[in-house]
Amino acid sequence: MTEGDKYVVFNLDGELYGIPIEAVDRIIGNVKVTPVPKAPAMALGLFDLRGESVVAIDLSRRFGRPTPTAGRNHVVVHCRMERFGLRVDGVEGIFPLSASSVTPPPSLVQKGDDPFLVGVAHSRGRLIALLDPDKVVPEGLNLSAANAA
Numbered sequence: 001m002t003e004g005d006k007y008v009v010f011n012l013d014g015e016l017y018g019i020p021i022e023a024v025d026r027i028i029g030n031v032k033v034t035p036v037p038k039a040p041a042m043a044l045g046l047f048d049l050r051g052e053s054v055v056a057i058d059l060s061r062r063f064g065r066p067t068p069t070a071g072r073n074h075v076v077v078h079c080r081m082e083r084f085g086l087r088v089d090g091v092e093g094i095f096p097l098s099a100s101s102v103t104p105p106p107s108l109v110q111k112g113d114d115p116f117l118v119g120v121a122h123s124r125g126r127l128i129a130l131l132d133p134d135k136v137v138p139e140g141l142n143l144s145a146a147n148a149a
Contacts, residue, residue: 007121009095009128010075010088012059016128017088018095018121023133025076025083027091031056047085049076056085057137079137086136095128097121102130 007018008027028049033056035045044056056074074085105117116135121128 005099006094006096007128007130008075009092009123010073010086011090011092012063012088013065016092016126017059018097018128018130019075019077019086019133019136021094023077023079025078028074028076028085030072031074031085044087047074049083049085052083054083054085056087058087059136060087062136077133077137079133080139084137095121095123097123097128097130105129 006021008021008024009016009018011017031047033045033047036043039045042057042059042061044058046053047056048054054076073088073091075088075091076083076085101123102119102121104119106120116132117129118132118135119130121130
């Protein structure tokens with residue numbers, strides 16, 4: 001992380017999360033998602049983005065929460081040569097975060113097999129969980145997106 005890196009910060013179930021702005025293609029409002037049979041629970045289905053099929057992922061389900069996100073926005077991210085729409089409750093904005101405001105994730109969180117949390121930022125009196133876009137989308141799902149498009 002360099003000084004003043006920018007993150008797209010969004011709200012999910014009342015908590016704040018951030019993804020590096022370089023990984024974000026665009027932010028779009030709620031779109032019609034077409035379900036795909038036998039897709040993993042976190043994969044809501046596909047939506048059209050200018051002629052490209054994009055997999056919509058419910059981050060609430062991705063993080064193991066039982067209730068799906070109400071979802072007012074999709075944060076479209078680049079991940080391993082594909083685009084994915086992360087359904088979130090709302091976008092807070094673009095936050096510049098200094099290296100001094102970011103700490104590593106707690107060791108308990110880092111020990112999992114699914115290390116999508118790369119740090120925790122302290123900004124505006126709140127904690128922001130910083131996500132690795134290449135890890136927040138499981139690799140197996142990435143292959144599904146390539147085959148579904």
